[in-house]
Amino acid sequence: MGIFDFFKGKGKQPELKASGSYDVTIPEERFVCADVRIDGKPHVCVLNEALMDVSPKEPFRWYLSLIMSFENIVGDDMPDKKDTVKMQDFTDYLCERLAADSYHPNAIFLGRVTGNSKSQAMWYVNNPGLANAFLQSLINSGSYPFHFEFLMEEDPEWAEAHYWLDPLK
Secondary structure, three states: OOHHHHOOOOOOOOOEOOOOOEOOEOOOOOEEEEEEEEOOEEEEEEEEHHHHHOEOOOOOOEEEEEEEEOOOEEHHHEEOHHHHHHHHHHHHHHHHHHHOOOOOOOEEEEEEEEEOOEEEEEEEEOOHHHHHHHHHHHHHHOOOOOEEEEEEEEOOOOHHHHHHHHHHO
16 A cells, blocks of 8 residues: 555536636635544544535646655654644645635645654645646755655546545535
């Protein structure tokens, strides 16, 4: 089983404006925290349940998963307090930079799942080229607190969001 295997609408049809852009409703973030067990190990999920109310979803058809690996772990393979704070700060930084513009975001945050010495942060992305360029420049700079890997793939049906959010219904 690979690492991604481990972690693994509403509204009207999209209205395409003459300029080639969409009118998208992005609700205010509404996070739910849950303690879950994956493969018998404890994990903490922080998920944005409001994401299912994004309308239309079509412009955000790219799923981005970024997995950070922790060096300092405590019981049950969870990060220590220092790494937890660094991970939260780094995730906030990524959210800000991937969105690029808070009024017309390029990425919207699905949530984070932490456990088994790793944390997976997830977004839905409008323009994958912009997100990839930012992440590649971050990698090239060497300025990040944890080793990380990312995967971006097309997910027009929002299958990953359904996987994580449907059990909350």
